[in-house]
Amino acid sequence: MKLPIYAYGHPVLRKETEEIEEDYPDLKVLLDNMFETMYYSKGMGIAAPQIGKNIRIFIIDTLQLDKEERDETASEFIREVFINPIILDESGKKWEYEEGCLSIPDVRGNVFRHPQVRIEYYDAEFKLIDKVFDGITARVIQHEYDHLEGVLFVDLLKPLKKRFVKKKLEKIRKGIVDANYKMIFHR
Secondary structure, eight states, X not given: OOOOEEOTTOGGGGSOOXXXXXXXXXXXXXXXXXXXXXHHTTOSEEEGGGGTOOBSEEEEEOTTSOGGGSOTTSSOOOEEEEEEEEEEEEESOOEEEEEEETTXXXXXXXXXXXXXXXXXXXXXXXXXXXEEEEHHHHHHHHHHHHHHTTOOGGGGSOHHHHHHHHHHHHHHHTTOOOOSSOEEOOO
16 A cells, blocks of 8 residues: 655654564555555655654665666665664765655755665564665665654755755645655644
């Protein structure tokens, strides 16, 4: 089922999330709905707060990148579930890349992130994984992980760019945005 995306300005996007247990009710259904919502909304990742859940889960799919868009320095492209993740290390010289977010439609901006991330997480089968990712996959992981900490990519923009997008953000907060998917706004 396609779920609505919570828009910039909604308090759920700024809360730190809580870990879940393996017996979390209807986890498989939630994950299936998250993937359906992400694909319908044309995202590469989505975190639970973006669908109104205050829990430590995000999903990503970098396999869907066109071959031409793939960063060939990345060791792999993945479709993965991250439950209760903890970033253990971020390394390498930060690199700049334009990001966007399903919760902040029509706003994009360059963000500096580390090219490599080591993360510990549970997968969809609740198997504990400790793995290193790099390139665009590491970037998407860091972006989605930030959602679990109440951080949005616009928080990481340079001051001049922040001022430039301020009016757009205020319009989104007020519900004045044309997304191709259903959104929930804070009233």
